[in-house]
Amino acid sequence: MSSATALSWFARHELRLAWREWFAMMTGGRRRRTRAAAIGLIVFAALMHLPAWAVIGRYATLEAPLDKTSLIVIISTVFLAWALMLSQAIESVTRVFYARADLDLIMSSPTRLANVFSIRIASIALTVTLMALLLSTPFVDVLVIGGGARWFAAFGVVIAVGLSAAAFAIAITIVLFRLIGPARTRLMAQILAAVIGAGFVIALQVAAILSYGTLSRFAVLTSDTVASFAPDADSLLWWPARAILGDSEALLLLLAMSLVVLGLVMTIFSPRFADTAISASAFASSRRHGKDTRAFRGGSRQQALRRKELLLLGRDPWLMSQTLMQLLYLVPPALFLWRSFSNSSTTIVLITPVIVMAAGQLAGGLAWLTISGEDAADLVATAPLVPSSITRAKIEVVLIAIGVIFAPLIAALALLAPMQAVVTAAGVVIAASSATAIQLWFRVQAKRSQFRRRQTSSRLATFAEAFSSIGWAATSALVLVMPLAAAVSALMTLAILAATWKLRPTRE
Amino acid sequence: MNGETSALRLTGLTKRFDRLAVDALDLTVRRCEFYALVGPNGAGKTTTLRMVAGLLKPDAGSVSIFGIDALTDPVAAKQVMAWVSDEPMIYDKLTPLEYLEFVAGLWGIEPSTSQPAAEALLASLGLEPHRNERCEGFSKGMRQKVALAGALIHEPRLIILDEPLTGLDAVSARHVKGLLGDRVRAGCTVIMTTHILEVAERMADRIGVIAAGRLVAEGTLAELRQQNGHHDTSLEDLFIALVDVKQEAA
Numbered sequence: 001m002s003s004a005t006a007l008s009w010f011a012r013h014e015l016r017l018a019w020r021e022w023f024a025m026m027t028g029g030r031r032r033r034t035r036a037a038a039i040g041l042i043v044f045a046a047l048m049h050l051p052a053w054a055v056i057g058r059y060a061t062l063e064a065p066l067d068k069t070s071l072i073v074i075i076s077t078v079f080l081a082w083a084l085m086l087s088q089a090i091e092s093v094t095r096v097f098y099a100r101a102d103l104d105l106i107m108s109s110p111t112r113l114a115n116v117f118s119i120r121i122a123s124i125a126l127t128v129t130l131m132a133l134l135l136s137t138p139f140v141d142v143l144v145i146g147g148g149a150r151w152f153a154a155f156g157v158v159i160a161v162g163l164s165a166a167a168f169a170i171a172i173t174i175v176l177f178r179l180i181g182p183a184r185t186r187l188m189a190q191i192l193a194a195v196i197g198a199g200f201v202i203a204l205q206v207a208a209i210l211s212y213g214t215l216s217r218f219a220v221l222t223s224d225t226v227a228s229f230a231p232d233a234d235s236l237l238w239w240p241a242r243a244i245l246g247d248s249e250a251l252l253l254l255l256a257m258s259l260v261v262l263g264l265v266m267t268i269f270s271p272r273f274a275d276t277a278i279s280a281s282a283f284a285s286s287r288r289h290g291k292d293t294r295a296f297r298g299g300s301r302q303q304a305l306r307r308k309e310l311l312l313l314g315r316d317p318w319l320m321s322q323t324l325m326q327l328l329y330l331v332p333p334a335l336f337l338w339r340s341f342s343n344s345s346t347t348i349v350l351i352t353p354v355i356v357m358a359a360g361q362l363a364g365g366l367a368w369l370t371i372s373g374e375d376a377a378d379l380v381a382t383a384p385l386v387p388s389s390i391t392r393a394k395i396e397v398v399l400i401a402i403g404v405i406f407a408p409l410i411a412a413l414a415l416l417a418p419m420q421a422v423v424t425a426a427g428v429v430i431a432a433s434s435a436t437a438i439q440l441w442f443r444v445q446a447k448r449s450q451f452r453r454r455q456t457s458s459r460l461a462t463f464a465e466a467f468s469s470i471g472w473a474a475t476s477a478l479v480l481v482m483p484l485a486a487a488v489s490a491l492m493t494l495a496i497l498a499a500t501w502k503l504r505p506t507r508e
Numbered sequence: 509m510n511g512e513t514s515a516l517r518l519t520g521l522t523k524r525f526d527r528l529a530v531d532a533l534d535l536t537v538r539r540c541e542f543y544a545l546v547g548p549n550g551a552g553k554t555t556t557l558r559m560v561a562g563l564l565k566p567d568a569g570s571v572s573i574f575g576i577d578a579l580t581d582p583v584a585a586k587q588v589m590a591w592v593s594d595e596p597m598i599y600d601k602l603t604p605l606e607y608l609e610f611v612a613g614l615w616g617i618e619p620s621t622s623q624p625a626a627e628a629l630l631a632s633l634g635l636e637p638h639r640n641e642r643c644e645g646f647s648k649g650m651r652q653k654v655a656l657a658g659a660l661i662h663e664p665r666l667i668i669l670d671e672p673l674t675g676l677d678a679v680s681a682r683h684v685k686g687l688l689g690d691r692v693r694a695g696c697t698v699i700m701t702t703h704i705l706e707v708a709e710r711m712a713d714r715i716g717v718i719a720a721g722r723l724v725a726e727g728t729l730a731e732l733r734q735q736n737g738h739h740d741t742s743l744e745d746l747f748i749a750l751v752d753v754k755q756e757a758a
Contacts, residue, residue, distance in 0.1 A: 295623065296619035301614050301615075315642075375599050375600065376599060384583045384614075384615060
């Protein structure tokens with residue numbers, strides 16, 4: 001086989017793997033669900049047009065030339081999309097280094113590794129870009145329907161953004177490897193992937209709170225201060241905005257630049273990819289020391305279970321990054337709360353749904369880790385405990401962790417608005433309990449390392465968890481402003497939970 | 509304590525998945541006995557032992573452990589036994605010592621008893637230098653030894669092991685075999701499945717041959733030879749002869 005044939009064969013192999021990985025993610029690894037997954041995807045894509053219309057429908061009639069404020073909003077949106085894609089790409093790159101089982105096979109094969117890894121880099125870029133195209137389609141559709149075919153150029157911008165984000169992700173990950181080593185890179189990459197996209201939005205929100213006393217992130221972008229710092233309309237900075245609006249010259253330049261960046265990254269980093277992969281696999285056999293020996297602790301069997309769960313949660317890199325992200329999301333409401341001490345704004349009510357929603361989402365993840373992600377399931381199942389006491393101990397751990405994270409914020413809220421604090425605390429408990437219950441109904445035996453795939457085991461559980469958190473967040477907010485509407489919202493959320501319970505899988 | 513003389517008594521144990529995995533199996537293992545369960549792949553060995561350990565619910569039959577009905581009182585039965593699977597299930601983020609502390613806690617062992625026992629077990633299995641290292645970087649053999657230490661920390665009266673020597677190097681395998689032999693001499697009962705017939709031949713007091721979910725032969729090596737008329741043959745030849753006959757019959 002010639003080298004060119006071998007490379008095209010490897011490219012096909014990579015694409016097949018990427019397709020099957022995506023397909024498994026959509027169908028939960030069950031081929032029988034193909035039709036259901038396809039229908040679900042089409043319905044989801046169709047439904048996504050509604051929020052897309054609500055968010056950007058009014059911008060469809062925008063025409064060049066735009067004023068500075070509009071340019072700033074568009075560029076910031078493009079940058080946010082880029083940051084989100086970068087975060088997704090960093091996650092994909094670390095997965096290639098740490099989780100793909102074929103590295104030994106590839107590196108022991110008689111092929112030029114630089115070429116093979118160039119294809120792997122291109123495959124990452126393609127996967128990230130395709131995913132971005134898929135997610136952006138409803139938004140571009142809305143713009144095309146409302147403003148004409150010129151908006152199709154936005155797809156080109158998405159491609160350019162995807163390719164450059166993948167290129168930067170690869171460069172960042174390999175540079176991290178060089179700087180801080182494989183052990184810390186994995187954790188750092190997970191944290192970066194989790195907080196990069198959120199960080200931008202949160203920074204805008206924090207700036208808005210500090211400058212204008214509002215939670216709206218657009219307050220900063222549309223302010224005169226930012227406009228006064230922005231460059232002139234003919235600046236290169238605005239080219240992505242011009243490209244979106246249908247300027248073909250700007251679009252071609254953008255695509256060319258992103259391809260050059262990706263090409264550069266492939267040329268510079270492909271030869272180092274193999275070394276990095278070897279370092280990552282060597283890391284798997286390195287030793288991490290725990291604390292020095294201390295005396296064994298006594299207590300009940302449930303206490304032993306709780307201690308183990310808390311210890312494992314404390315050592316879980318996903319949880320660290322996820323908690324950090326949740327805490328980041330809580331920074332704006334906390335800051336808002338702090339500012340509200342000096343002026344009695346009624347918008348303080350907005351803090352309650354943010355906290356309740358965050359608690360529900362975090363509890364869902366924690367519940368999966370403790371209930372489904374049991375690495376020694378046989379050991380726990382053969383222990384002399386009744387199954388219900390094992391489950392109870394695990395649920396207690398979830399609630400303890402949620403309490404530790406959210407109690408300080410609720411305590412601070414209690415100083416300012418005691419009634420709201422009570423409602424928020426109740427919302428946190430109910431949202432966390434609901435998310436935990438859903439994870440309990442849909443539990444599967446899995447390794448903790450499979451956490452990233454937890455959504456694939458049951459789409460129903462994933463959506464139910466999200467809707468339950470949203471429902472309780474809305475209910476908590478409405479209790480404070482429109483109690484009657486809160487009752488309706490609570491009933492709707494309870495109906496979601498009841499339907500989820502009814503559809504739970506049967507067990508032996 | 510009741511007057512039951514057997515450590516394990518299975519009566520009419522049956523389990524069906526998409527096919528019959530265990531077919532009305534009757535089996536008795538005596539106290540202080542080292543019992544090896546051998547059979548071809550898919551014969552029903554692991555399914556049988558998982559039902560004994562309480563990890564699978566039988567479709568029919570009964571499981572009695574030291575006279576305790578394991579199906580009606582699983583907690584009491586689990587208190588006196590330990591299960592070690594072929595795929596060691598331990599926590600990557602815990603050190604061996606933390607793992608043993610957790611297992612001892614699950615079985616309700618007092619720290620004053622469990623800590624010295626844990627130290628002694630780690631030393632006897634050659635894990636002493638790694639006692640404070642997280643298990644995430646351990647080889648399969650080391651993980652298997654940690655799992656075995658976990659099974660022994662609560663001094664079980666019945667130890668059930670599913671292919672415990674898989675992945676162990678010769679030195680580790682000898683350590684494990686020595687440890688199990690010591691336990692049997694100290695009054696413990698061991699039931700083990702293995703594909704390494706030499707181990708069964710050398711270590712087991714009695715051997716049970718299982719095929720297609722049924723016990724096709726049982727006894728000491730000498731008894732098995734006598735039952736089947738192969739007086740000077742090895743267990744391997746005997747096993748192949750027994751299993752072939754069963755497969756032909758099926």
